[in-house]
Amino acid sequence: MLSFKSKEEEAKKTSDKDSENNTQTCRCMDNLFQKVANFVLGENYGRKKTTVKGKVVLMKKNVLDFNDLGASVLDRAHELIGQHISIRFISATHADSTSTEKKFRGKLGKPAILEDWISTITPLTVGESTYEVTFDWDVEIGLPGAFLIQNLHHSEFYLMTLTLENVPGHGHGQVHFVCNSWVYPSKYYTNDRIFFANKAYLPSETPALLRPYREEEMVILRGDGTGMLEKWDRVYDYALYNDLGDPDDEEKVRPVIGGSSEYPYPRRGRTSRPPTESDPNTETRLSLVESMKIYVPRDERFGHLKKSDFLAYGVESILKFLLPEVEAIADDTLNEFDSFEDVMKLYNGGIKLPQGPLLDGLLENISLQMFKEIIRSDGEGLAKYSIPQVIEADLSAWSTDEEFAREMLAGVNPVSIQLLKVFPPISKLDANVYGNQNSSIGAPHIEEHLDGLEVDEALKANRLFILDHHDTLMPYVKRINATSNKIYATRTLLFLQKDGTLKPVAIELSLPHEDEKLGAISKVCTPAKDGVEATIWQLAKTYVAVNDSGVHQLISHWLNTHAVIEPFVIATNRHLSVMHPINKLLHPHFRDTMNINASARNVLINSKGILERTFFTGKYSIEISSKIYKNWVFPNQALPVELVLRGMAVEDSNAPHGLRLTIEDYPYAVDGLEIWSAIKTWVQDYCTFYYKNDDMVQSDTELQSWWKELREEGHGDLKHEPWWPKMSSVKDVIDNCTIIIWISSALHAAVNFGQYPYAGYPPNRPTLSRRLLPEPNTPEYGELKEDPKKVLLKTISPQVQSLLSITLIEILSRHTSDEIYLGQRECPQWTMDPEPLKAFEKFGNKLREIEEKIVKMNQDERLKNRYGPVKVPYTLLYPSSQEGLTGRGIPNSVSI
Structure with missing residues (x-):
């Protein structure tokens, strides 16, 4: 189960062997040369110096941003005129004697440049480049605790890691820096970018010489709350949901969500876009074409692989929606599925394109070559939608009472x-x-x-x-x-x-x-099983399914995972240094969340966006979720607490995890409690390594300011609620962090990745209804007898909305190729502390055991709720997955 996503080890294989063979020879020659030079020049004679080799792993802009060859050419040109990428180390043990400040700072080493930038050819595919850097090592640097990097190139690059080999005074071992950050040209920064070594420190335990740098970095990340934010900025700040509507279009006017007792809401990230002219309380919006430009701090944007996957899936899925709509124009019934066979056309060969001027006009209006390559003008169908699991084994089992009830549990x-x-x-x-x-x-x-x-x-x-x-x-x-x-x-x-x-x-x-x-x-x-009564019963279940689809998407999914977790992302970056152990614990669970939420505000939950167009809640969608947020209680998000509150479990010290389930075969709860327990054990092992007693928690200035701002700013509309837990004990840290990780990972997985398997077939999870129950003695009532299936199809989502909904959930239900799952980290050297690494390995092993247990339970025929009439095993809380539509896997974060 335990695995890592970094390719750094592969990069090392090509150069480490030669480096190790030559290190001693090079060191001897360098030392001899230095002694001769010192003797001749009369400078620093007798002072011991050596060289230290480092390896920098990064990704160039031309690799990440759609093969931007211009960036590559300009960067090489800058190299030729002496504008390099340089690195200077900051000592954690030796002070800068030249500093005139009151605060002592670590001694700065001499700059060293990345070598062979021009001759290191990066292929025009996604890949990492490894560069060597050689430092004239001053023994007074001692142990490097951080480094400054200056980018004098034209373009930004993604800095992944820096590893020093054979560091003097460090047992001639490695010092590793995990960076995973964009570094823009220095002209965009007031100060050079700083990266700290992988050692976690509480604020009071930070080496004194690094404290000024730690504090200054936090000031940069907080910003001053003013001014335009550009793509190279790294500012984390709060704003209301005032960017969903358009006051200049009567049909798109929406209230500001958040900041009032009428419409309370969690905060979202500030983008700094100016207000509209007609309403200063509403922020201007970006067009769909510009949606990828919406501001989020640069390191929160989608990674290169996810970005390309997200666009590819989006292109494919949107076309699957657009072209059937085009075909519907030539269809006599326009907006309806005429039969269940019509619905099955989505999965049995795709949709045929209409021939003639309509298609020609569509092709003329599509400028992107990748769209043109997918759309065929020969009348052949597009790639079909995958068959949703709910109808894969049995085409009619979804409509049974048994399956209707089972899906409430699984x-x-x-x-x-x-x-x-x-x-x-x-x-x-x-x-x-x-x-x-x-x-x-x-x-x-x-x-x-x-x-x-x-x-x-x-x-x-x-x-x-x-x-x-x-x-x-x-x-x-x-x-x-x-x-x-x-x-x-x-x-x-x-x-x-x-x-x-x-x-x-x-x-x-x-x-x-x-x-x-x-x-x-x-x-x-x-x-009822026969006659009109049976049809009315089926329609009644349909109205319930429509309601549940809306509540699921608005509340269970969007509000209770995406929206509520964003303030935690913002506050963590504003108040917990990257050196803070709690930042290191939580950071993987915030990956891509701000980015996906920003995209959602622009195309999904905005006025006339996909959600309003496809769900029965329409223009009241986010307003309804705001009313529900009034009752959101952070400590109640803990799975054991939440199950007890719903009456689905009772406390029992003799039962597994201290709870006895009211329904023994409740797959979400059974698997969820296993995952919850594993997360909590991991968090406890980790936190107790850094916090030995409650006093250490209470005196942790960063932790206290973090928790205070979460309550008073991030969830400011609920700040006066008495239920907010304290942050005054080690237990508080463990409990609160466990809830945050649970929401970000397992809860989101449970309510997201089953969308296509179950809702990819519109009759099973329709998103809106268009007719109420027919009254007796009306023509509509007569249809109940004559053609009950057609009545159902005329009641639920029409063709266009169904296809748009399927398109959306197909994207949301996919795992991208760079997904990182619970129990995984992006880099194996994410901390220099061995005890947390051992605890994390234990966590990974426990998750693997849970996977095996889930497989066995899904094979137990006595557990009928795990399989059901549709024969779909419950795998939504199976920790790992492959890429694609798998209906399983727990990513670390709310990343899609």
Whole structure:
């Protein structure tokens, strides 16, 4: 399980052997030459000097930015005129005696340049270049704790690592610097870029000579909150979600989200774009073409591989959407799937292109060559969509009651189902505003489905459960139904059977009165297998699936992983130095999050963006998630706490992980608790190495300022909530960091990478509904008898929205080729401290054991919820994966 993504070791193989063979000879010759020179020149005679070889691994701009040959040529030209890349070391042990500052600083070594830049040919493919650098080593440097790098070239480059070999005073061993950062030309910086050695220090333990550099670096990263931010900037700062709407277009006006009690929200990264002319509270937006230029700190942007993969998948998927829409123009029914066979065309050979002037005009308007190469003008189909797992083994199993219920435990949204504690269910909505919203489901509706039990008996036995999308949606039903979308607020009751599976026993469909203060108008649907009643039951399940799709995407996925974690990314970079052990712990779990969120604001969650176009919530989408954020509680995101709050587990010291599950075969909870426990053990092993007692936590100035800003700025709209945990003990550090890692990795994986396997087939997880239940004695009601399948297709998402939704989730469900998974690190030398490395290896081994355990459980036929009628094993919390649409794997971070 434990693996690393760095290619540095491969780079070393080509040069280390020769270097080792020649090091002693070179050192002797260099020393002899230096002694002769010193004698002749009379300078520093008798002073001991030597040379130290270093290896720098980097990626050139021409490799990373679509083969920018101009950058390569200009960089070489700068080399020829003496404008090099140079490095100077900073001593952690010897002071700079020439400094006039009050704070002592480490002695600076002499500059050394990267050698053979011109002669090192980098192929025009993604790859790393290794350069040697030779230092005239002054013994007074002692142990280098950091280095300054000056880039006098024309272009930026991505600096990965610097490794020193045979360092005097260091047992002639290695000193390793992990950098993983963009270095722009020096003209863009006030100070030369600094990188610290891989030794973690608490602020109070930092070598005194490095402290000024540590403090100054944090000042740069915080910025001053003003001015335009350019692509080379490294400033992390906060802003409201005021860039989703367009005040100059009436249909695109959206409220500012965040910064008010009406619309509270986590903060996002500041981009510094100017406000619009018509509304100074709204930030100007970028066009779709410019979306890749939206500001995020440079090191938070997608890596080169992910960027190319993301664009490639996006191009392919968008074309799969655009071209069927073009074909629909020539279709008599335009916007509908005429049959389930029409839906299957998506997976059985692709969509044929219409011939004639329409296609010719489309091709003329596409300027990018890569688009033209994919679009064929001979009438052949495009590459088809992959068959979603939910229909791969059985085309109809998705529609069964068993699968409908099972996906609440093992599908793409397994975090909403709750134990029913009160019957009938009651509402928490304000009765003064919404009237009586309590459930109208009565005992006669469900008792015939309870295997002989009465309702009270089933309640006491913890065998009744609820999927409740009533209170969340009822305040918006009237507004949504005033559009072309038509929904109900829903409650779904389920019964736990003796074989451990759930079956739905009632669905309540509720609408508001014209005067909302008069309460709900509700209809209760119960299971039926024949006639019109069976069709109504199937439609009722469809309305529930529509609601669950929206709640999943807006709340479980976007809000509870993407949005809530971004303030942690910002605050960590503003207040925890790269030398801080907690920064080193959390850094992998923030990779690409700011970048994907920035992209989402520009094309997914913005006004008239993909989410608004494809989900029933429409223009109220982010507004609804803001209302739910009011109830977000950070410590409740801990999996054990969250399961207990939903009634899905009870505390039991004799049970595994201290919890006894209410439903023993609850795949998300079973696998999740294993992962949670592994994460917490790893975090505990790591944190207790650096924090020996609570006093060390309380006196850690960076840690305390980090936690304070998270509460007061990052999640500032909730800053007065009393539930915020303290940061005053080692236990606090462990608990809080475990939650952060859980949200960033496993929780996101559980609610993201099952999207295409389950929702890639629109009838299973439709994103909107367009008709309410037909009333008796109407033509629509007659259709229920004549063609129930067509009624279903005319109710759920139409063709265009379905295809756009599939396009989106296909991108979101893919693992890119440079993904880094839980238990992996980008570089094996991520720390110089051996104990944390051993603990991390233990963590990787534990994750491998969990993988093996999941495989065995998925083969156990007694665990019916792990496989289901659709025969899809539960693998969403299987730690590792390969590239592509795998339906498994836990990346370290919210990276897609």
